Structures are given as structure tokens and as C-alpha cells.
Amino acid sequence: MNILVCISHVPDTTTKIKFSENNTRLDTAGIQWVINPWDELSLTRALELKEKSGSGVQKVSIAHVGPASTEPTIRKALAIGADDAYRVDTEARDAYQVAANLAEVVKSGSFDMILCGIESSDYNGSSVGGMLAEFLDYVSVSGISHLDVENGEVHTTRELDGGCEKLIVPAPFVGIVQKGIAKEPRIAAMRGIMMARKKPIQLVDAADKEPLTVIKEFEPPKPRPACKFVDPENPEELIELLQNEAKVI
Amino acid sequence: MSVLVYTENWDGEFKKLSFELISFAVKLAEEMQTEVVALSVGKTKDEELKKLSQYGVKRILKVENEEVDQFDPQIYAKVLSEVAAREQASLVVMADNNTGKALAPRLSVRMKAALASGVSSMPDSLSPFVIKTRAFSGNAFAVTELPTEVKIVTIAQNSFDLVEKPSEAVIEDAGVDISGMKPKTVVKEVEKQTDQLLLTDAEIVVSGGRGMRSAENWAPIEELASLMNGATACSRPVSDEGWRPHEEHTGQTGKVISPNVYFAIGISGATQHLAGVSGSKYIIAINNDKEAPIFDAAQYGIVGDAAKILPKLVDALKKAKSA
Numbered sequence: 001m002n003i004l005v006c007i008s009h010v011p012d013t014t015t016k017i018k019f020s021e022n023n024t025r026l027d028t029a030g031i032q033w034v035i036n037p038w039d040e041l042s043l044t045r046a047l048e049l050k051e052k053s054g055s056g057v058q059k060v061s062i063a064h065v066g067p068a069s070t071e072p073t074i075r076k077a078l079a080i081g082a083d084d085a086y087r088v089d090t091e092a093r094d095a096y097q098v099a100a101n102l103a104e105v106v107k108s109g110s111f112d113m114i115l116c117g118i119e120s121s122d123y124n125g126s127s128v129g130g131m132l133a134e135f136l137d138y139v140s141v142s143g144i145s146h147l148d149v150e151n152g153e154v155h156t157t158r159e160l161d162g163g164c165e166k167l168i169v170p171a172p173f174v175g176i177v178q179k180g181i182a183k184e185p186r187i188a189a190m191r192g193i194m195m196a197r198k199k200p201i202q203l204v205d206a207a208d209k210e211p212l213t214v215i216k217e218f219e220p221p222k223p224r225p226a227c228k229f230v231d232p233e234n235p236e237e238l239i240e241l242l243q244n245e246a247k248v249i
Numbered sequence: 250m251s252v253l254v255y256t257e258n259w260d261g262e263f264k265k266l267s268f269e270l271i272s273f274a275v276k277l278a279e280e281m282q283t284e285v286v287a288l289s290v291g292k293t294k295d296e297e298l299k300k301l302s303q304y305g306v307k308r309i310l311k312v313e314n315e316e317v318d319q320f321d322p323q324i325y326a327k328v329l330s331e332v333a334a335r336e337q338a339s340l341v342v343m344a345d346n347n348t349g350k351a352l353a354p355r356l357s358v359r360m361k362a363a364l365a366s367g368v369s370s371m372p373d374s375l376s377p378f379v380i381k382t383r384a385f386s387g388n389a390f391a392v393t394e395l396p397t398e399v400k401i402v403t404i405a406q407n408s409f410d411l412v413e414k415p416s417e418a419v420i421e422d423a424g425v426d427i428s429g430m431k432p433k434t435v436v437k438e439v440e441k442q443t444d445q446l447l448l449t450d451a452e453i454v455v456s457g458g459r460g461m462r463s464a465e466n467w468a469p470i471e472e473l474a475s476l477m478n479g480a481t482a483c484s485r486p487v488s489d490e491g492w493r494p495h496e497e498h499t500g501q502t503g504k505v506i507s508p509n510v511y512f513a514i515g516i517s518g519a520t521q522h523l524a525g526v527s528g529s530k531y532i533i534a535i536n537n538d539k540e541a542p543i544f545d546a547a548q549y550g551i552v553g554d555a556a557k558i559l560p561k562l563v564d565a566l567k568k569a570k571s572a
């Protein structure tokens with residue numbers, strides 16, 4: 001069984017987000033780029049499965065859609081332990097176009113399990129995994145909080161609104177993962193970083209697909225009014241304000 | 250032309266979210282000068298379906314074939330695309346919840362329909378269709394144009410008011426052709442939280458962070474929540490420590506919620522935490538560090554020791570309730 005982990009390249013989660021060119025572009029000055037937190041967890045789980053005896057997982061590959069400037073993020077994933085990587089050499093423009101390009105990677109190889117994060121922390125669309133599955137006409141399982149492989153059979157737990165569902169999933173499929181999939185993201189060790197330099201990154205030609213959406217500009221969230229402080233000796237005042245001023249309780 | 254709303258049901262029943270979807274769609278359809286069609290997939294009683302008409306929908310389609318007993322994104326996407334095509338929907342609306350996240354992207358590719366997810370405000374304009382979507386985990390909105398003929402919008406829970414508009418609705422079988430389609434996954438077990446207010450449904454949320462010090466100190470948080478018919482939540486380190494169950498973890502890597510009121514107690518307000526709660530209408534912070542970033546996001550705050558303040562707050566609330 002071969003696993004393909006789709007990796008998004010996003011600003012570090014503590015980055016102060018700013019825009020340039022009349023708020024039409026993300027201002028990338030000073031941004032630290034990281035692997036999307038969900039994808040880091042998917043990769044961690046994929047590697048755990050590969051190491052688990054009897055799982056039948058032979059190889060963990062990663063796929064990314066982005067120009068050459070994103071290669072440090074790919075190298076990082078290789079350093080964490082992925083065996084090889086595929087990069088579709090084109091700018092990521094929207095979820096639809098990214099998914100279409102990832103579909104090209106899937107078609108070019110032989111993968112049984114394709115993992116995507118529930119969302120990318122930049123555009124928060126929660127879309128790429130489901131779109132990829134539809135492009136491929138594969139089964140998709142969304143909201144996976146637990147993933148295991150036993151004797152080649154895939155077991156997942158899917159989160160529902162108020163509960164969960166345990167499923168057996170036939171390969172090939174697209175798994176869209178969320179919290180719980182792995183405890184802590186695995187960190188690259190020195191040896192991994194050295195080895196990553198020699199691991200192959202295969203370039204894949206971009207699909208002939210245009211994005212479906214166009215971002216016109218970015219808007220900051222509405223500024224919140226300054227905080228009104230209540231005397232800690234008199235918390236009753238807070239209840240009073242919530243009842244009579246905000247009228248929310 | 251029409252606006253098609255996918256109204257999910259939970260064991261045959263609707264909840265407030267379903268009515269939020271209808272209210273949003275009815276308002277939009279008026280502006281677009283078209284009609285709303287609601288689609289219910291899975292078994293529901295007609296009297297339950299009629300509840301949707303309280304919010305102004307006049308046509309309700311249902312799909313109750315046994316093929317949809319199990320939620321299968323492939324089959325459901327086929328149902329939705331067939332109905333959307335037949336109803337000449339120019340807009341499909343659904344919730345930005347687990348189901349919507351599983352379904353909307355598949356439908357988008359199937360119909361080549363542009364998708365805007367996690368929407369919390371009405372469109373900026375209808376033609377061209379421009380709407381704000383959540384971006385950078387709550388740090389911005391992306392003003393996004395959906396130029397395709399059919400568009401899909403998923404809306405954030407608790408972002409749109411219910412608007413009552415009692416109407417008479419006709420209920421019809423959607424008559425989709427899915428006979429013989431079978432889910433390819435096998436469900437081994439289903440666990441459900443019953444009788445418990447879900448965090449994502451709650452209008453009031455009382456949340457504790459590492460400043461609560463230990464699991465034993467949660468009683469006043471639970472009490473506050475229950476006095477206000479709210480739910481409890483927590484920051485990530487709290488669920489990592491096992492002080493609280495993981496379903497309560499809010500933030501970038503946990504649940505994204507937008508209640509009316511969010512109490513952040515002993516929570517510093519890290520960007521990753523705010524990513525999950527910045528959509529709340531009111532944030533109330535209790536923290537002993539007056540420099541804590543949570544106060545920048547809060548409308549009301551108390552600087553002090555939560556252990557001392559909470560019991561007083563519980564008493565004050567009880568008094569206010571009995572008054």
C-alpha cells in the first residue's frame with residue numbers, strides 16, 4: 001500500500017497577516033512558511049503506519065502544487081520522513097485548480113490512500129480533499145480523527161456533529177483528516193535533514209484547468225471596540241452589562 | 250432559476266442551523282428575484298419538513314430512497330447535482346459543518362460550480378456574485394467572486410438570524426435516479442452524544458484555559474454554562490492535558506465556533522486559539538494578566554484570579570436569574 005500526503009505551504013500560524021497592492025495580495029515580506037498543521041499531522045500518521053509491522057504500507061510520498069520557491073517546505077516534509085515528493089510546477093490559485101493538479105499526480109503514480117488536511121490555514125476552504133476525490137471519482141471520507149491499517153484493510157473514525165462513525169474504507173480513497181489523527185507532529189532530525197537532500201522531487205506538468213473563483217481583495221476583520229473592564233471585586237456588574245447593555249444573556 | 254438549500258436532518262429532525270440556512274436563502278432569493286427550493290435527504294416526517302416552511306420556503310423536495318440511509322458523499326453529491334440541475338439552481342446553499350465540508354467540494358467539481366465556504370455575511374453584490382469568505386484563520390476575509398453559472402455557498406453556523414415567514418409549502422418526492430448505488434464504505438459502529446448541547450450549536454460558550462490550573466476546578470465553568478443553557482469549551486493545552494474531552498477544544502486545530510457569547514477564562518488568547526473563536530459576537534475575558542492578548546479581542550473583561558471571581562459570578566448569575 002502506498003500513501004500520498006498532500007501538503008499545503010502556509011504562513012506560520014503566528015504570522016501577522018498583512019496585505020499589499022491595495023489589499024489584493026498577501027504581503028509575503030518576513031513570512032515564515034510552514035507545512036499546513038493538518039498536513040504535518042497526516043504525514044506523521046502516514047509514517048507511523050509505514051513503521052507499524054504488518055500494516056502493509058510500503059511508501060509514503062508527498063504532493064504539492066506550487067512554484068520552485070516552495071521547495072524548502074517540500075524538503076522539510078522529506079526531512080520528516082517522506083520517501084519522495086511530487087511537485088506540480090504551477091502557482092496555487094484556488095482549491096479547484098489545486099485539486100485538479102493533485103489529481104494529475106495521483107494519476108501519474110500508484111497510490112492507495114491519499115491524505116489531505118481538513119483545511120489549509122490560509123484560505124480555510126476545506127475543499128481540496130473533496131474536490132480531488134471527485135476529480136478522481138474516488139471514495140472520500142471527511143473529518144477523520146483516527147486512521148489505521150490492519151492487514152491491508154483501512155479503518156477510520158469519522159467525526160460527526162455530535163458523535164463519530166467507525167468505517168472500513170476500500171482503497172483507493174481520499175482521507176480528509178482533522179484533530180486526533182496524530183498526537184504531535186513529527187519533527188525532522190539532523191539525519192533526516194541530511195537524507196532529504198538526496199530524496200527525489202519529481203516535477204509534474206500542470207493540468208489544463210483554470211480556477212473557478214477569483215479573490216478580488218482582502219478585508220481585515222472588523223475591529224472590536226476596546227474592552228470594558230469590570231471591577232474584579234464586583235463581578236455582578238458583568239452580569240448586569242451582559243443582560244442590559246449587550247442583551248445577550 | 251432557483252436557490253437550492255440542502256437541509257440536513259439529524260435522525261429525521263431539523264435544528265436551528267437548518268432554519269438559519271432557509272432564512273439566509275429566502276433573503277437572498279428575494280434579492281435575486283427567484284424562489285427557494287429546500288432539499289431534504291434521508292427519512293423525515295412531513296410534519297418535520299413543514300417546519301422549514303415557517304421560514305418562508307414554499308417548495309420542499311425529499312429523497313428517502315434506501316440508498317441514502319447511510320451518508321455517502323459520492324451518492325449525496327450525485328443527488329444534489331441532479332436536483333440542482335433539474336431545478337435550474339443558480340445557487341446551492343448548505344452548512345459549513347462536517348456534512349457540508351464533505352459534500353460541497355464534491356458538488357463543486359461535479360457541477361463546475363465555484364464554491365465559497367464558511368460565509369458569515371450576505372453577498373457584497375449579486376452580479377457579479379461577490380461574497381466574503383473566511384481567510385487566514387479569521388485574520389481576514391477574502392472578497393471572492395464566483396463567476397460560474399452555478400455557485401455554491403456554505404454558511405457558518407450561528408451567523409444569520411432566523412426570520413420567521415410562515416408559508417404553505419408543497420412537499421414532493423425529488424424522484425432522483427440512484428437505484429443500485431451503494432456506499433463503498435462499511436459502517437462498523439456509530440457513537441452519538443445524546444441529550445447534550447453540541448458546542449457548535451451553542452449560543453453561549455464558557456471556555457477555560459490553562460489558567461484554570463487543573464481539571465478539578467471546572468465546576469464553576471460547568472455551572473455557568475448550565476445556568477445560561479450554554480456549552481463548555483477549552484483551549485488546546487487543556488484537552489492535551491486530558492483535563493477536558495477533545496471535543497471541547499476550540500481554535501485553529503480544534504472547533505471553529507461563532508456563538509453569541511464566548512467566555513474565555515484563564516485563556517491567554519494566542520492567535521491559534523482566536524482562530525477558532527474570533528467569529529463570536531461577544532468575547533468576555535477573565536485573566537489575571539492585564540496584558541494578555543485575549544483582552545484585545547474582548548468587549549468585556551475582568552482582570553483577576555479566576556478561582557476567586559468565578560464563584561462570585563455564579564452567585565450573581567443565580568441572583569439575576571431568580572430576580
Ligand SMILES: Cc1cc2nc3c(=O)[nH]c(=O)nc-3n(C[C@H](O)[C@H](O)[C@H](O)COP(=O)(O)OP(=O)(O)OC[C@H]3O[C@@H](n4cnc5c(N)ncnc54)[C@H](O)[C@@H]3O)c2cc1C
Pocket residue numbers: 013037457458459460461483484485486487498499500501502503514515516517518519520521522525535536537538541553554555556
Ligand atoms: C500549529 C498550532 C496550532 C494550535 N492550535 C491551537 C488551537 O486550536 N487551540 C488553542 O487553544 N491553542 C492552539 N495552539 C496553542 C496556542 O499557541 C497556545 O499555546 C494555547 O492556546 C494556550 O492555551 P491557554 O491560553 O489555555 O494557556 P496559556 O497560554 O498558558 O494561558 C493561560 C492564561 O491564563 C492566565 N491565568 C493564569 N492563572 C490564572 C488565574 N488564576 N486566573 C485567571 N487567569 C489566569 C494567564 O495569564 C494566561 O493568560 C496551537 C499552536 C500551534 C503551534
